[in-house]
Amino acid sequence: MPVTDQADIVITAFDWVPDFARGFVRDLRPRWACEELGLDYAEHLISAMERPADHYRLQPWGQVPVLRDGEVTIFESGAILLHLAEKDERLMPADPQRRANAIAWVFAALNSVEPMMFELGNVDIFAKDEEWAKLRRPGLIDFIRTRLTRLSDALGEKDYLLDDFSVADIAMATVLREGVEAGLVAEFPHLSAYLDRCTARPAFTRALEAQLASLRLNPVAA
The missing domain is CATH 3.40.30.10 (Glutaredoxin)
Incomplete structure (x- = not known):
């Protein structure tokens, strides 16, 4: 340990x-x-x-x-x-293009996916009884679905974002876990299997x- x-x-x-x-x-x-x-x-x-x-x-x-x-x-x-x-x-490939891809996916996880998950947490937990949160949630869910659709398309049939496990998967898997309770990840079989694969790692x-x-x-x- x-x-x-x-x-x-x-x-x-x-x-x-x-x-x-x-x-x-x-x-x-x-x-x-x-x-x-x-x-x-x-x-x-x-x-x-x-x-x-x-x-x-x-x-x-x-x-x-x-x-x-x-x-x-x-x-x-x-x-x-x-x-x-x-x-x-x-965790970080030596090949220049694969290294660039790993870095890009870390930024994508934290900048293109996580902010919406964070907002969903705010809507569902911290402001769940507020009228503005009830009005915001449907549009937010639709936007997250759009982002996850693009992510699922990019992942395709690959086991991991770069085929082999990398730092990019640590970033993305921890972000996707934030959408599990809302049922969003389960809507995308490739992403659901990907998340299960990542979190099954010892x-x-x-x-x-x-x-x-x-x-x-x-x-x-x-």
């Missing part, structure tokens, strides 16, 4: 989140990348309720994850994924278990 007390790689994560967020916080992404590459990492857990002042110097909005890799500190899960992927061709299972194990059941009282 790559989670250790001491390691060159340290992932900052929350020590508690609400039930709906358990297993979905973005520190899952670097955990998964480390598990795929067999990289030992340590956890630095902080309170989501009372975020330390010094954390804002590392992450301007107080979010997670933040990664420290030796002398390098980096925030934003996509940037962290690319940093880790550069360590090994198992490295994903270990990363998910590690995140869940790090989370308290209740927040620490302020």
Whole structure:
């Protein structure tokens, strides 16, 4: 199990989140990348309720994850994924075009798909009783379906976005998981099978278990 007390790689994560967020916080992404590459990492857990002042110097909005890799500190899960992927061709192909494709798909996952999933979470969870959310949801669902249709067409019959598993699949699979509860991914057989294939990987299972194990059941009282 790559989670250790001491390691060159340290992932900052929350020590508690609400039930709906358990297993979905973005520190899952670097955990998964480390598990795929067999990289030992340590956890630095902080309170989501009372975020330390010094954390804002590392992450301007107080979010997670933040990664420290030796002398390098980096925030934003996509940037962290690319940093880790550069360590090994198992996540980042050496071929220039395939490398470009992997990078492009990471950006596509986080810029072309995830914002709509994030908005759906806002509509369905945080603002579900608001009139504007009820009015917004049908159009939002249609727009997400359009994006997923294009994604499904691009994936086609391939096992993974680049045929072989790469950092692009860590980004895209974690985004697609956000649409499972709404039933959207199930509408697209290729995407549903792709997501099942990604999340069946032992490295994903270990990363998910590690995140869940790090989370308290209740927040620490302020």
